[in-house]
Amino acid sequence: MLDLSTFFLGRPLAAPLMNASGVWCNVTNQLNALAKSEAGAMVTKSCTLVRRDGNPEPRYHTLSMGSINSMGLPNEGHLYYLDYAQQHDYENKPLFFSVAGLTLDDNLTMVAQIQDAYTPAMVEINLSCPNVPGKAQIGYDFEALDVILAEISSAYARPFGVKLPPYFDIAHFDEVAEILNRYDKVAFVTCINSIGNGLMIDINSETVLIKPKQGFGGIGGEYVLPTALANVNAFYRRCPEKSIIGCGGVSTGEHVFMHLLAGASIVQVGTALYEEGVDIFARLKIELARIMQQKGYQKIEEYQGKLKTI
Template identity: 30%
Template sequence: MSISDISTSIGNIHLSNPLILASGILDENGHTMKRILSEGAAAVVTKSIGMEERNGYKPPIVATDDPIFINAVGLPNPGINDVGEEIKIARESGKPIIGSIFGKDENEFIHLAVKMQEYGVSAVELNLSCPHVKGFGSEIGGDPTLVKKIVKGVKGSISIPAWAKLSPNVTNLLDIAIAASDSDALVLINTVRGMKIDIYSGRPVLSNKVGGLSGSSIKPVGIRCVYEVKSNLDIPVIGVGGIESALDAVEYIMAGATAVQIGTALWKYGRAVFSKVSMELVEFMSSEGYEKIEEFRGIALK
């Protein structure tokens, strides 16, 4: 039997494997993104970039108690005008760079998307779901009218694909997914709002108090969200939330995901997680007799 082919495509973006570095993890410094791509990620999503420079929150920005992982980094970013250099360094890898952006309204998102396109990214990812910064993210991503306007506005202003990253912290995810369905792909899911209190100091650990729960704790939520959206909409979905092994990735793909993003797993496995999961995926596919990812994509939906 021939060796299993783990490549995939999201629209016109070809990926050598289905594993993308999720936004927010090791994607601030161009040299880091370049190294991660050389060590096995098929593409990287940058940290979310806004109009102005932001320092983010003071540490502690993470609260961990394996397998619990909660973060509130607070959207630190150099601002759109100063991120071009990092993207240029990352692009030396020759692999796709996805520019994540956040704004407070349609006009900001359009401005950011146009700039990202100028910097040469392969697609933009609209962060409509950061769970821990007031005025951005979830507060926008929970309003279907605003989501629709932002997606439409961005799509009308750039020629590269636009992906919409949605939050699970909403009453009806499907309403938001429908509102965002003019985009080229949906990225599901961002972190789940959560909190950690240290019982010896009697204080919330994160400086922002509330953060986003990620990692294996949220995988069942992510699977459900992908499944629910793919059961109702014909749009490519990128699955994210708790992927640490190929078995996790396969679950997302069987729920209908075209590709997956990995973030929190770098905490346990380091940058090597990408080559680890790729190898496991080849093993799984050979042992199950799959030659291509398409053969099992979405089979749980039938």
């Protein structure tokens, strides 16, 4: 009788799992693999107005508990993903359309074209790209965050979501939540993106591990799990009218359970998906089901968001 299905903004999902934007979603054959996988939903690569090659290689490196990367938003341009979104089988699983314009005008142009295409895809505005040289993260500029949410709420007729960077101060949780709660059209919040500007060193060669930004890059994988859980729970508590998508540190069913317990409605997989491939979703479902069975839960809603404090 155990049931892993759930709903997100009224849409049914076979499982509370999906890829993290940027992983296994750059080109059509990767997106098609996600569509055929055991993931309950999927998201496109965060796209810019025109195609980008991204940062020079090497720009990704596996670490003992995760990864460091400085990809630089390589993508095929938003019209490429819009074409995919128009052909996607939404009866199979929901699709999120991730937008990461380098300027406000770029974002407004893209959401206008998405709206004109009448696609059922759910738009996510990525406000947390830590690896584009010369571009600060909007999510850390609270005045700019307010402006962009106001502009997109005015220009885009449908509900949308935002992808946020990690926050580390209770006062910042409070301030960002207050901004988000001003906008009814912000229907969901994805947190977190990678922890920006970490550095790892090869002690044998005494060099950095990646080339862009003198070796500085976003940290992902299990290193970021505690930070991700904190952000998920912080915004779940502060934004009761919005759904939360959890992202960060997920490689086991136990990690999925933690995110759901902290308040996530869907859980994204990034570094572990990059390393393991789309078969990871089948494994995570089995592991999550085993944990639920051991605890006597038959449905996700029985424990989702019910984290206890002491």
